[in-house]
Amino acid sequence: MKNFVFHNPTKLVFGAGTVEQIGQYIKKDGIKKILLLYGTGSIKKNGVYEKVVRSLYENGIEKVEVSGVRPNPVLSKVHEAIDVARKENVEAILAVGGGSVVDSAKAIAAGFYYEGDIWDAFIGKYNVKKALPLYVVLTMSATGTEMNGNAVVTNEQTKEKFYFSSKHVFPVVSIVDPTVQYSLPKEQVVYGAIDAISHVMEYYFDVSGSNLIDRVDEAILVTLMETTEAILKNPTDYEARANFCLATTLALNGLTGLGTDGGDWSSHELEHAVSALNPDVAHGAGLAVVFPAWLEYVSDLVGEKLIKFGKNVLKLRGNVTTQRTIKALRAWYKSIGAPTSLKELGFAKSDIEELTNIAAKHAPFGTVKELKVDDIRKIYEIAYE
Amino acid sequence: MKNFVFHNPTKLVFGAGTVEQIGQYIKKDGIKKILLLYGTGSIKKNGVYEKVVRSLYENGIEKVEVSGVRPNPVLSKVHEAIDVARKENVEAILAVGGGSVVDSAKAIAAGFYYEGDIWDAFIGKYNVKKALPLYVVLTMSATGTEMNGNAVVTNEQTKEKFYFSSKHVFPVVSIVDPTVQYSLPKEQVVYGAIDAISHVMEYYFDVSGSNLIDRVDEAILVTLMETTEAILKNPTDYEARANFCLATTLALNGLTGLGTDGGDWSSHELEHAVSALNPDVAHGAGLAVVFPAWLEYVSDLVGEKLIKFGKNVLKLRGNVTTQRTIKALRAWYKSIGAPTSLKELGFAKSDIEELTNIAAKHAPFGTVKELKVDDIRKIYEIAYE
Numbered sequence: 001m002k003n004f005v006f007h008n009p010t011k012l013v014f015g016a017g018t019v020e021q022i023g024q025y026i027k028k029d030g031i032k033k034i035l036l037l038y039g040t041g042s043i044k045k046n047g048v049y050e051k052v053v054r055s056l057y058e059n060g061i062e063k064v065e066v067s068g069v070r071p072n073p074v075l076s077k078v079h080e081a082i083d084v085a086r087k088e089n090v091e092a093i094l095a096v097g098g099g100s101v102v103d104s105a106k107a108i109a110a111g112f113y114y115e116g117d118i119w120d121a122f123i124g125k126y127n128v129k130k131a132l133p134l135y136v137v138l139t140m141s142a143t144g145t146e147m148n149g150n151a152v153v154t155n156e157q158t159k160e161k162f163y164f165s166s167k168h169v170f171p172v173v174s175i176v177d178p179t180v181q182y183s184l185p186k187e188q189v190v191y192g193a194i195d196a197i198s199h200v201m202e203y204y205f206d207v208s209g210s211n212l213i214d215r216v217d218e219a220i221l222v223t224l225m226e227t228t229e230a231i232l233k234n235p236t237d238y239e240a241r242a243n244f245c246l247a248t249t250l251a252l253n254g255l256t257g258l259g260t261d262g263g264d265w266s267s268h269e270l271e272h273a274v275s276a277l278n279p280d281v282a283h284g285a286g287l288a289v290v291f292p293a294w295l296e297y298v299s300d301l302v303g304e305k306l307i308k309f310g311k312n313v314l315k316l317r318g319n320v321t322t323q324r325t326i327k328a329l330r331a332w333y334k335s336i337g338a339p340t341s342l343k344e345l346g347f348a349k350s351d352i353e354e355l356t357n358i359a360a361k362h363a364p365f366g367t368v369k370e371l372k373v374d375d376i377r378k379i380y381e382i383a384y385e
Numbered sequence: 386m387k388n389f390v391f392h393n394p395t396k397l398v399f400g401a402g403t404v405e406q407i408g409q410y411i412k413k414d415g416i417k418k419i420l421l422l423y424g425t426g427s428i429k430k431n432g433v434y435e436k437v438v439r440s441l442y443e444n445g446i447e448k449v450e451v452s453g454v455r456p457n458p459v460l461s462k463v464h465e466a467i468d469v470a471r472k473e474n475v476e477a478i479l480a481v482g483g484g485s486v487v488d489s490a491k492a493i494a495a496g497f498y499y500e501g502d503i504w505d506a507f508i509g510k511y512n513v514k515k516a517l518p519l520y521v522v523l524t525m526s527a528t529g530t531e532m533n534g535n536a537v538v539t540n541e542q543t544k545e546k547f548y549f550s551s552k553h554v555f556p557v558v559s560i561v562d563p564t565v566q567y568s569l570p571k572e573q574v575v576y577g578a579i580d581a582i583s584h585v586m587e588y589y590f591d592v593s594g595s596n597l598i599d600r601v602d603e604a605i606l607v608t609l610m611e612t613t614e615a616i617l618k619n620p621t622d623y624e625a626r627a628n629f630c631l632a633t634t635l636a637l638n639g640l641t642g643l644g645t646d647g648g649d650w651s652s653h654e655l656e657h658a659v660s661a662l663n664p665d666v667a668h669g670a671g672l673a674v675v676f677p678a679w680l681e682y683v684s685d686l687v688g689e690k691l692i693k694f695g696k697n698v699l700k701l702r703g704n705v706t707t708q709r710t711i712k713a714l715r716a717w718y719k720s721i722g723a724p725t726s727l728k729e730l731g732f733a734k735s736d737i738e739e740l741t742n743i744a745a746k747h748a749p750f751g752t753v754k755e756l757k758v759d760d761i762r763k764i765y766e767i768a769y770e
Contacts, residue, residue, distance in 0.1 A: 001627040003400025008393070014644075015388025211611070212628045212635075215604030223597040242386040243597045246643065250597075255640070258631065259399075 001210040001259035007167070008254050010147045013175045014246065016238065019051045022137055023059030025173045026092065029133065033062040035090040037081060037105050039069045039097045046183050048139055052096055064088045072279060073100040075107075075119055075155045082111040082118065085132070092133040092172075098140030099152075106151035106169040109134045119155055121164040128166035136174040140184060141245040142192030142284070144199060144252030146174035161272050176249065178241035186232060189244075190336050191284025193228040196248040197221060198267060198287045200256050204309065205295070205302045207368060208261040214308070217256050221313045223247045228336055266366040267291040270379060273358035274345070281345050288338040289345060292330045293383035298369045299326065341385045352380045386595040386644035392552070393639050395532045398560045399631065401623065404436045407522055408444030410558045411477065414518065418447040420475040422466060422490050424454045424482045431568050433524055437481055449473045457664060458485040460492075460504055460540045467496040467503065470517070477518040477557075483525030484537075491536035491554040494519045504540055506549040513551035521559040525569060526630040527577030527669070529584060529637025531559035546657050561634065563626035571617060574629075575721050576669025578613040581633040582606060583652060583672045585641050589694065590680070590687045592753060593646040599693070602641050606698045608632045613721055651751040652676040655764060658744035659730070666730050673723040674730060677715050678768035683754045684711065726770045737765045 013021060026034060036052070043049040056063055066081040085093070085108060095105035109131040111118030120126035138146045145151070149170045152163040203209065204217045224247045230240035250256065257263055270293075271286035299306060299322040310316040310325030314332065330340045339345050347355075356377040364370045371379070398406060411419065421437070428434040441448055451466040470478070470493060480490035494516040496503030505511035523531045530536070534555045537548040588594065589602045609632045615625035635641065642648055655678075656671035684691060684707040695701040695710030699717065715725045724730050732740070741762040749755045756764070 001400070001624060001631070003403065005396065005398050007396035011390065011392040013390050015386070018388065210624070210628050210631070212604065212608040212632050215608060216601055219597065219600030219604050223600060226596070239386060239595070242644070243595050246386070246595070247597050259627070 002208055002261060004258055006254050006258060008147060008170065010170045010253075011173045012147055012249065013173060015242070016177060016179045018175050018177045019048055019137055019180060020055050022052055022094070022135065022173075022175055023055030023057075023061055026056070026061055026094065026135055027059040029172065031061065031091045031133070033064075033088070033090050034092045034094045034135070035081065035085045035088070035108070036063045036065045037069060037093060037095045037097070037101055037108065038065075038067050039101050040067070043096055043139060046139070046180055048096060048137065048180050052094070052137055063094070064090060069097065069101045069104050071100050071282070072154050072161070072275065073104040075153055075157075078104055078107045078111060078118060078153060081108045085112050090132070092135060094135045094137070096137040096139065098138070099143035099145050102136050102138070102145040102171070103143070103151040103153060105134055105136070106131075106145075106149075107153050107164075108132075109169055110166060121166070122153060122155070122162035128164065128168050131166070131168040134169060134171045136171045138174060138176045139180050140188060140192060141176065141181060141248040142188075142195045144196065144249055146171060146176060147249050147253040150252075159276065161276060176245050178238060178245045181241055181245065182236045184235075187282070187337070189228065189231050190338055191282045192248065193224055193244070193336070194284035194288045194333065194338055196251040197224050198291055199251045200224075201291065202263040202265050202267065203256045203260050205305055205368060206260045206263045207302065207305070208259070210259045213256065213258050213260070218312045220247045220251055220256065224251070225313070225332065232336060261367055264367045266368070266371055267294045269362055269365050270294060270359055270376065273355045274342070276358055277351065277355055278346065285339050285345065288333045288340060289342055289383050290379065292326050292333070292340065293379050295326050295329070296382050297375065297379045299323070301368050342380065342383050343385045347384070349384060352377060352384065355380050387593055387646060389643055391639050391643060393532060393555065395555045395638075396558045397532055397634065398558060400627070401562060401564045403560050403562045404433055404522055404565060405440050407437055407479070407520065407558075407560055408440035408442075408446055411441070411446055411479065411520055412444040414557065416446065416476045416518070418449075418473070418475050419477045419479045419520070420466065420470045420473070420493070421448045421450045422454060422478060422480050422482070422486055422493065423450075423452050424486050425452070428481055428524060431524070431565060433481060433522065433565050437479070437522055448479070449475060454482065454486045454489050456485050456667070457539050457546070457660065458489040460538055460542075463489050463492045463496060463503060463538060466493045470497050475517070477520060479520045479522070481522040481524065483523070484528035484530050487521055487523070487530040487556070488528070488536040488538060490519055490521070491516075491530075491534075492538050493517075494554055495551060506551070507538060507540070507547035513549065513553050516551070516553040519554060519556045521556045523559060523561045524565050525573060525577060526561065526566060526633040527580045529581065529634055531556060531561060532634050532638040535637075544661060546661055561630050563623060563630045566626060566630065567621045569620075572667070572722070574613065574616050575723055576667045577633065578609055578629070578721070579669035579673045579718065579723055581636040582609050583676055584636045585609075586676065587648040587650050587652065588641045588645050590690055590753060591645045591648045592687065592690070593644070595644045598641065598643050598645065603697045605632050605636055605641065609636070610698070610717065617721060646752055649752045651753070651756055652679045654747055654750050655679060655744055655761065658740045659727070661743055662736065662740055663731065670724055670730065673718045673725060674727055674768050675764065677711050677718070677725065678764050680711050680714070681767050682760065682764045684708070686753050727765065727768050728770045732769075734769060737762060737769065740765050
């Protein structure tokens, strides 16, 4: 086990009927005016918007709204909201939505106090020193952003999808009410599950780590798979939703990375190129394609872990091999309706070169194996069909 | 899964060679003078005292010392330290030791600002409003106090062993360096393990809960058992120590209780009477005796969980029954050198009545089954031999 520092100050408020409490938590902290950030309107259809607005009103909290945050959130929207937040002199940000809204809110919270362009935080030119307090009502469980200090945003001008991390943007309070997710489209559940599963796997297949955290990882992975199946069968199964939601939060709140080298995030790098070349590809769909391909490419280096994964997570019995495990993972992705090849995502074989070029901008990357241009190309070739 | 609020603001600094960092963390928070609290001198033998004092000196932090905290820490020592802290006008408490020292430090930190007797917090007469910041260098992993807001102290005058919980006494920073525990006596490892195992079981056998947290519980329990065996064989096995230490922290930092009804702490109640009647009985030794007896008494109510525990934690195969599981748990306790009956602890059959009277002061207690006087007596009878 490697040395580590763990510090996660977010207060997680979890369960049915908790959305209505948001105003109380904000009021308790002495905040009187917030920027309410949300997406393209689903919160108005599922009743969450109304509950939030009523709770703010009942607790005497003034709001200004910025809406229209989209999946793969963009920097221009962050800039727009920072301007509003400054002009209106808000004291906090309230993000109501999924990962895109929360990640944007983190950039806004940090950008509020920064004189330059907050993009500097994403490209390593600015180390965030201060941020507005952030409150979250999560409406889609997937990325784990509700309980960490990470944000991913795309700069439309440079076509870069980068992230920053800061202790200053951990949400103060995050409300996760599984019942508001009953109405999510099936594919969002599937891609959310694959995103969370990938987060755990990025740590699990890091060859550092410990027996304890490997077992915790397995607990989360088994639960994610079991509950995804249950939710697809019955979207209003509360126990399945609650277990799913909590598992996605724990997948990336620091717990799964304790004592590791920080994980091997190659698959996330490889996926970013896929959804950069075709923005219609959901992050989870891209991960379902590239992660098994990466595993195949590095299988000699993570052989023991793959076999443990096959036995303990996929519950394979008999003679468990690395190839059988990878095949079973792909089969499970297929069974929940996810794509498992670049071809299925609509790419042509000739696209591999461009994917390689995009991903290679960050190369070399990877801790299990340091991937260079040739490695990247070979993984996309494996992923092709 | 029940609704919950999870908030754990402690910064956990973990790993070999981290003791030396304590001064930096305190300095970073702008603190210039602390009360250094420790026990009866083992930290002077194992080199921890010297490292701490040097780190404080190098970071320009003044200290006043109070030492002599004993296992089953007492209120009079807490009073003594509060007086010193006030007279010397310290800005924080630094606890260097095991659970007794850290728990005492929590009471001192809270008592510093309270005009009445801090015992009021233990008997529910005072809800802690404020406390001095608390820093911890842990020298024995067992109770989990390094990452929670609980403290257990004994009032020698009233012979009551009570606890209080407050968000104000979560340590700001807790340093856990597994290497400083290499020199712990074997029995402290065994009783520490049983204490931590019991903490997880109190939640696990609560009939509420969730599949996810049950699996996380199992991950922690399996690790605790595996590493206890490894440490007893080789006290300087770093991986085993590190996994053990982290497992004891996670056992009671809130994670294992997520979505439960709060656990059924009957066994802790039953044990407190045992170590109250004979203060030479270690808490872990008492738990090894009463927990299996409690399980036997309520086995009809937790049958499914017991069988799951037998299969997933104790790795029993074939026809797993509740009785086989309890027998295997006792056998494992015996195998690591723990007592499994009141008789072995030196009690006579005639002591059962007094044990019952002491425990019954808090009766009825328990959520799986509400225990009244008769139930309590029957459990001690089961525990007798």
